[in-house]
Amino acid sequence: MDKVATFEVDHTQLKPGVYVSxxxxxxxxxxxxxxVRVTAPYQEAPLSPEVLHTLEHLGAVYLRGKSPLAxxxxxxxxxGCQTGFDLLVSGEVSVQKIVEVLHQTFLFVADFxxxxPGAQFAWQCGNYKLHDLQEAKQAAQQFADVLLNWREQDSMYPRRTN
Ligand SMILES: [Zn+2]
Structure with a gap:
């Protein structure tokens, strides 16, 4: 069976930040x-399902509705590992631009x-009560601070060679 390329990334060496997958x-x-790696696997606690879900909803509100890349x-x-998000973008987008947009996204969540949105009624989502706004805001502020210092050269995956 063909190897899945991202399973060759050394996840024990990942720091919070943005990588080109x-x-x-x-x-x-x-x-x-x-x-979009929000917490360092094995070095920090993964995000709770509640926090992950709130970041998903509010992140979508900003990225799809308000960002220049909407x-x-x-x-x-x-x-699924609860340490971050996949973000798929069409067109040529530089790492610098995506980091800038994600910085705004996570500040939007931190200040929310x-x-x-999408968490008031059962018909809106598959698990509409599974949220934690306060913890999500805290995680978002922390990650926004990480993104302030993230450079293009940091966005290369650490790989295992053996
Ligand atoms: Zn949902």
């Missing part, structure tokens, strides 16, 4: 998958007040 050509478009966001969703 892969680029695919789909028709005439380049689609980039960014690894029309190019193909997917924003949590990783009020009702979480």
């Amino acid at each position: 892969r680029q695919d050509r789909v028709g005439n478009e380049i689609v980039t998958t960014f690894d 029309g190019q966001i193909l997917y924003w969703g949590p990783m 007040e009020g009702e979480i």
Whole structure:
């Protein structure tokens, strides 16, 4: 069976930040998958399902509705390992630009007040009570601070060679 390329990334060496996971050509478009790693695997606690879910909803509100890349966001969703998110973007987008947009996204969450969109009624979501706004805001502020100092050269995955 073919190896899945991202399983060769050395996850024990990942720091919180943004990595270029892969680029695919789909028709005439380049689609980039960014690894938005919010916590360091094995070095920090993973995000709780509640926090992950709140970051998913509020992140989508900003990325899809308010960000300068709104029309190019193909997917924003949590990783099963609960340490971050996959972000798929169409078109040529630099690491610098995506980090800038994600910085704004996580500041938006950190400052968010009020009702979480899509979390009022059961028909809106598959688990509409699974949220923790206060913890999500704290995690978002911490990650926004990480992104302030994130550089393009940091966005290369650490790989295992053996
Ligand atoms: Zn939901």
